Amino acid sequence: MRFHAPTISRVSHFRNKAPFSCQASAKLRSNHKTGCNFGIAFDIDGVILRGRVPIGGSPQALRRLYGDSGELSVPYLFLTNGGGVPETKRATELSELLGVNIMASQVVQGHSPFRNLLKKFENELIIATGKGDPALVMSEYGFKKVMSLEEYASYFENIDPVSQYKRWTTMPLSDRKAPAAPRYDVSSERVMAAFVVSDPVDWGRDIQVLCDVLRSGGLPGDANSNQPPLYFAADDLEYQAAFPSKRLGMGAFRIALESVFNR
DSSP: OOOOGGGEEOHHHHHHHOOHHHHHHHHHHHHOOOOOSOOEEEOOBTTTEETTEEOTTHHHHHHTTBOTTSOBSSOEEEEOSOOSSOHHHHHHHHHHHHTSOOOGGGEEOTTGGGGGGHHHHTTSEEEEESSSOHHHHHHHTTOSEEEEHHHHHHTSTTSSTTGGGOOOOOOOHHHHTSOSSOSSOTTTSOOOEEEEOSOOSOHHHHHHHHHHHHHHTSSTTSOOOOOOOEEESOOOSEEOOSSSSOEEOHHHHHHHHHHHHHO
């Protein structure tokens, strides 16, 4: 059983089907009557921010896009492969760090195009993994039955054979408040799709559990069956964070997962 290429969808595929960035800019234009016939798309990591620190004069440069009265003169948005938090929260964080009022409609993250899959998986059981709060991200997009991979794996005894040696958790606060019993019948209900929303934290566990889900047709421990679709928010091998040299990104995780699965 091979790792089927069509099951890995990247942001560029979604842009061809539904131009989310154009929708966001249209909403931005409706909220700001700028009279400007062009807009600007900014990257974030390594361009506007390094970690949580503004680069150079980026806050001052952004303020030049506003008129003396505070009205936006040049429409702009942030287009980034990063993510892990809802666009509303990211907009608030950027506003605080950069000193300008940024709306959620001005933030297009790597996982923003996952909204386009809502009709297909709105009421299906899906799992999401990555740093931050991937399950909350998918829930805010409207998906009704979402579990983080960490919460999902916690209901399968011994699915992660080295978990007893880990003295840390990647589980977001929203999942830690979950009741002891699963919210869904994970012992019989198949996972219909898996989403890598942002850079995974526990690669070993995630590779193991995703291989289980993909090989079993969405029900770990079951016999080999049809592989459910797997979606990646981005495919960056590396990205610029606070450390001087670039860090491994989602693309590196994809290579690792694909290599292990195919072997």
